[in-house]
Amino acid sequence: xxxxxxxxxxxxxxxxxxxxxxxxxxxxxxxxxxxxxxxxxxxxxxxxxxxxxxxxxxxxxxxxxxxxxxxxxxxxxxxxxxxxxxxxxxxxxxxxxxxxxxxxxxxxxxxxxxxxxxxxxxxxxxxxxxxxxxxxxxxxxxxxxxxxxxxxxxxxxxxxxxxxxxxxxxxxxxxxxxxxxxxxxxxxxxxxxxxxxxxxxxxxxxxxxxxxxxxxxxxxxxxxxxxxxxxxxxxxxxxxxxxxxxxxxxxxxxxxxxxxxxxxxxxxxxxxxxxxxxxxxxxxxxxxxxxxxxxxxxxxxxxxxxxxxxxxxxxxx
Ligand code: PMP
Numbered sequence: 001x002x003x004x005x006x007x008x009x010x011x012x013x014x015x016x017x018x019x020x021x022x023x024x025x026x027x028x029x030x031x032x033x034x035x036x037x038x039x040x041x042x043x044x045x046x047x048x049x050x051x052x053x054x055x056x057x058x059x060x061x062x063x064x065x066x067x068x069x070x071x072x073x074x075x076x077x078x079x080x081x082x083x084x085x086x087x088x089x090x091x092x093x094x095x096x097x098x099x100x101x102x103x104x105x106x107x108x109x110x111x112x113x114x115x116x117x118x119x120x121x122x123x124x125x126x127x128x129x130x131x132x133x134x135x136x137x138x139x140x141x142x143x144x145x146x147x148x149x150x151x152x153x154x155x156x157x158x159x160x161x162x163x164x165x166x167x168x169x170x171x172x173x174x175x176x177x178x179x180x181x182x183x184x185x186x187x188x189x190x191x192x193x194x195x196x197x198x199x200x201x202x203x204x205x206x207x208x209x210x211x212x213x214x215x216x217x218x219x220x221x222x223x224x225x226x227x228x229x230x231x232x233x234x235x236x237x238x239x240x241x242x243x244x245x246x247x248x249x250x251x252x253x254x255x256x257x258x259x260x261x262x263x264x265x266x267x268x269x270x271x272x273x274x275x276x277x278x279x280x281x282x283x284x285x286x287x288x289x290x291x292x293x294x295x296x297x298x299x300x301x302x303x304x305x306x307x308x309x310x311x312x313x314x315x316x317x
Pocket of ligand 1: 050178204205206208209227230231267268270
C-alpha cells in the first residue's frame with residue numbers, strides 16, 4: 001500500500017474525485033482528513049446529505065437535483081445537534097457549486113456533504129464548534145435497466161426511534177442501524193432490508209423510503225413512523241399527483257400489507273426509484289407498471305428534460 005498524503009489510501013483505489021472541501025477551503029482529496037480526537041469521529045455527531053448531479057450533454061450542464069431542499073433539510077436538522085446558524089442554505093449551495101466546478105465534472109456524480117462537531121474533545125457535550133465538509137465523486141446511476149427490481153427482507157433490526165436517535169435527522173452515528181440491517185439482508189440472500197419501527201409498523205429501507213400500491217392507491221409511511229422524510233419521497237408524491245393523477249396517502253403500514261401489495265418501490269437520492277420483486281420471499285403482485293412509469297418521468301426531470309420542473313435543478317456551470 002502506497003502512502004498518499006497522511007491517510008494511506010491505496011494508490012490502486014480510483015477515488016473518482018480530486019478535490020474536497022473542509023475547514024472553509026477546497027483541498028486535494030488526500031488532505032481532507034479529520035483528527036482521531038474529533039468528536040464527530042468518536043461519536044458520529046454529524047449530519048449529512050447525499051446529493052446527485054446529472055449531466056445533460058446537449059446543454060453541457062450539470063444539474064444538482066433539489067440542492068436547496070437538501071440544504072434546507074440539513075440546516076433544519078442542524079438544530080438537533082446544536083449546529084443551527086453555522087452556515088446558511090445559500091452558503092452551502094455556493095460551496096457545493098464551487099467544489100463541483102473545481103472537480104470539473106462533466107458526467108453524473110454523487111455528492112456527500114457533512115456538517116460535523118469538529119471540537120477536539122472526547123467528552124459528550126455538544127459544544128458549539130462546527131465544521132462543514134464535502135466531497136463529490138463521479139458516479140453512474142445504479143440501474144442500467146428500467147426494469148431492475150430487487151428482493152428485500154424485513155429486518156430483525158428495529159428502526160431507531162425519535163427518542164433514541166431521530167431518523168429524520170440524518171445523523172451520521174445513526175447509520176450504524178442501517179449498516180446492520182443492510183448487512184444482515186445481504187447475508188440472508190436479499191438485496192436490501194425493510195425496517196419496522198417500535199410499533200411494528202413499516203418504517204423505511206436501509207437508506208430509502210418505501211411506497212406500496214394497492215388497487216391504484218399509493219401509500220407511504222408517515223413522517224412520524226421513524227423515517228427520514230426524503231426529498232425523493234416528496235418528489236414522487238408530487239409526480240404521482242401532478243403527472244399520474246394518483247392519490248398518495250401517508251399513513252402507517254403493516255408488514256402484511258407489503259405481502260399483499262400490487263407494487264412496492266423504494267426511493268432515495270442514491271437508489272433513485274427501484275421496484276421490489278419480493279418481500280420475505282413472497283412475490284409481489286404485478287409487474288411494476290406504475291413504478292416504471294414513475295422512473296421514466298423522474299429520470300426526465302432530474303436530467304433537465306422537463307421544463308415544468310426546472311425550478312428543482314441547480315445548474316453548476
Ligand atoms: N431514508 C434513509 C434512511 C436515507 O438515508 C435516505 C437517503 N439516502 C432516504 C430515506 C432518502 O432520502 P432522500 O430522498 O432525501 O435522499
